[in-house]
Amino acid sequence: MSSESAFPDRDSHSPHPEATPVINVNHLTVRRGQHLILQDISFTLLPGTSVAFVGPNGAGKSTLVQAMLGLLPRAAGTIEIFGRPLTRLGRLQQQIGYIPQNLLFDRNFPISVTEFVSLGWTPQTLSHHLPFLPNLERTDAVNTALRRMNILHLRRQAIGTLSGGELKRMLLAYCLVSPRRLLVLDEAFAEVDVQGEAEFQELLKQLMWEEGWTVVQVSHDLDMVTQTCNHVLCINRSLICSGSPTDALSPDHLIATYGDSFQRYHHHH
Amino acid sequence: MPNPDLISLLHLPFMQRAIGGGILMGLLCGLLGSFVTLRQLSFFSHAVGHAALVGIALGVLLNIDPTWMLLPFTLVFGIAVLYLIDHTDLWSDSILNIVLSGALAIGVILTTFIQSYRGNLIGVLFGDILAVNGTDLTITAVLLLVSSAIILTTLRQQILLTLNLAVAQVQGVAVQFHRYLFVVLLSLTVAVAIKAVGILLVNAFLVIPAATAKLLNQQFTPYLLMSVCLGAVSSVIGMVVSGLFNFPSGPSIVLVQFLGFLGVVAWVKLVHQGVVP
Numbered sequence: 205m206s207s208e209s210a211f212p213d214r215d216s217h218s219p220h221p222e223a224t225p226v227i228n229v230n231h232l233t234v235r236r237g238q239h240l241i242l243q244d245i246s247f248t249l250l251p252g253t254s255v256a257f258v259g260p261n262g263a264g265k266s267t268l269v270q271a272m273l274g275l276l277p278r279a280a281g282t283i284e285i286f287g288r289p290l291t292r293l294g295r296l297q298q299q300i301g302y303i304p305q306n307l308l309f310d311r312n313f314p315i316s317v318t319e320f321v322s323l324g325w326t327p328q329t330l331s332h333h334l335p336f337l338p339n340l341e342r343t344d345a346v347n348t349a350l351r352r353m354n355i356l357h358l359r360r361q362a363i364g365t366l367s368g369g370e371l372k373r374m375l376l377a378y379c380l381v382s383p384r385r386l387l388v389l390d391e392a393f394a395e396v397d398v399q400g401e402a403e404f405q406e407l408l409k410q411l412m413w414e415e416g417w418t419v420v421q422v423s424h425d426l427d428m429v430t431q432t433c434n435h436v437l438c439i440n441r442s443l444i445c446s447g448s449p450t451d452a453l454s455p456d457h458l459i460a461t462y463g464d465s466f467q468r469y470h471h472h473h
Numbered sequence: 474m475p476n477p478d479l480i481s482l483l484h485l486p487f488m489q490r491a492i493g494g495g496i497l498m499g500l501l502c503g504l505l506g507s508f509v510t511l512r513q514l515s516f517f518s519h520a521v522g523h524a525a526l527v528g529i530a531l532g533v534l535l536n537i538d539p540t541w542m543l544l545p546f547t548l549v550f551g552i553a554v555l556y557l558i559d560h561t562d563l564w565s566d567s568i569l570n571i572v573l574s575g576a577l578a579i580g581v582i583l584t585t586f587i588q589s590y591r592g593n594l595i596g597v598l599f600g601d602i603l604a605v606n607g608t609d610l611t612i613t614a615v616l617l618l619v620s621s622a623i624i625l626t627t628l629r630q631q632i633l634l635t636l637n638l639a640v641a642q643v644q645g646v647a648v649q650f651h652r653y654l655f656v657v658l659l660s661l662t663v664a665v666a667i668k669a670v671g672i673l674l675v676n677a678f679l680v681i682p683a684a685t686a687k688l689l690n691q692q693f694t695p696y697l698l699m700s701v702c703l704g705a706v707s708s709v710i711g712m713v714v715s716g717l718f719n720f721p722s723g724p725s726i727v728l729v730q731f732l733g734f735l736g737v738v739a740w741v742k743l744v745h746q747g748v749v750p
Contacts, residue, residue, distance in 0.1 A: 302640060
């Protein structure tokens with residue numbers, strides 16, 4: 205078991221070990237009131253890594269994601285993204301895509317799919333500030349993203365009318381509309397059907413391998429993790445272990461993470 | 474009885490100022506109201522409006538023009554309430570109820586010290602758009618310009634933080650800055666609108682046009698435009714109704730907005746039931 209992890213990777217797509225880390229978490233501790241939620245977590249992610257956070261319910265995976273993105277205060281430790289402290293990211297912040305576990309919003313919010321995805325378009329021009337003025341370049345980018353997520357036909361629909369799976373597709377389209385370097389998905393596929401999940405994973409591989417994105421996923425699907433991620437962090441209040449899927453998901457590590465009663469459940473797709 | 478001499482009424486300078494003020498306020502309240510409705514801030518503006526009574530009473534007691542007392546008072550009050558909401562573990566409606574009741578109590582007690590002004594309390598509660606003067610028009614116009622510039626140039630940030638705070642924050646939206654900035658604009662708007670429509674009706678201006686537009690739109694741009702237009706148009710129609718029937722102006726505008734809202738609710742219902750295509 206290790207409490208620290210810095211990785212190069214297992215396969216031919218492994219990132220360059222000397223590149224600036226995309227994320228560097230050092231001795232992160234998070235408390236909620238008196239309760240210790242995460243203790244002394246350290247890891248480094250290099251560009252092009254696809255990493256999964258796994259662990260039982262209540263292990264602190266979502267808390268780790270939120271603390272990593274600056275959405276939760278931390279009791280101790282430092283976090284750097286793209287080599288800079290979280291508070292000094294400036295415009296680099298727009299290169300982060302984030303899909304939360306539950307996107308809570310007013311279902312009657314009057315905004316169409318196209319309008320929402322347009323908000324993800326971030327070139328620093330006037331139309332960046334006036335997102336609904338006509339702009340050909342943006343329209344193209346938005347339509348391409350919608351087509352890539354197979355939801356072009358939904359573009360005029362209000363976002364409140366979408367199903368859970370369609371909503372996740374729209375959020376991913378939002379992330380795709382401008383180039384990003386880091387994509388953080390907190391159980392993004394919980395409401396997506398099997399076919400959709402396979403498509404998503406294929407897309408994530410493309411983003412990672414062809415466009416150099418770093419993808420961080422919280423997931424309960426260990427088979428999916430084995431197939432698509434090149435690194436795994438096992439978390440249960442602290443970092444139990446970290447390594448390639450084969451190492452990190454070995455029976456011993458899984459029992460250490462999930463407890464003695466753990467039995468690996470295989471998804472049959 | 475209907476007033477047949479509406480045209481000559483429209484030639485009177487105070488009537489022209491009132492219509493101008495009504496249009497400006499309709500535009501301003503329609504613009505901010507579109508976000509007030511989506512962010513569920515209507516009770517917030519309601520509380521700020523009632524607290525304004527303290528500002529008016531203080532102004533009279535200290536011999537300061539109530540207009541100039543109202544603006545800083547509602548501003549400070551609005552920011553203080555948002556700060557309280559952010560820094561206590563209570564739900565915002567509890568905080569708002571507490572400060573609303575507290576402010577109202579202080580306001581009413583203060584007014585008992587003002588012998589000469591007590592008779593005008595009804596004017597403060599319901600406003601008088603016919604008393605709008607050049608200064609009021611200028612303040613409203615400036616506030617409209619500033620608000621439009623801020624809202625339109627930060628539209629992306631405003632929508633993101635209204636939809637989901639976490640997503641907005643990760644995207645680098647200065648969430649707290651924009652929340653407070655919006656409350657500043659909203660508090661000043663409440664202060665400006667109180668003179669015209671009074672404490673009791675100011676919220677109608679902020680909520681009804683936007684809520685009506687929300688019922689009719691599934692896209693943001695048309696929603697925003699319709700909310701702004703309904704604000705202005707309802708002001709003009711309300712003023713005409715008030716002139717024709719000798720009704721008080723503020724309540725006439727709100728009545729027009731209210732009837733419009735009811736009409737739209739009925740229309741939407743009929744469309745859903747397939748009665749209307």
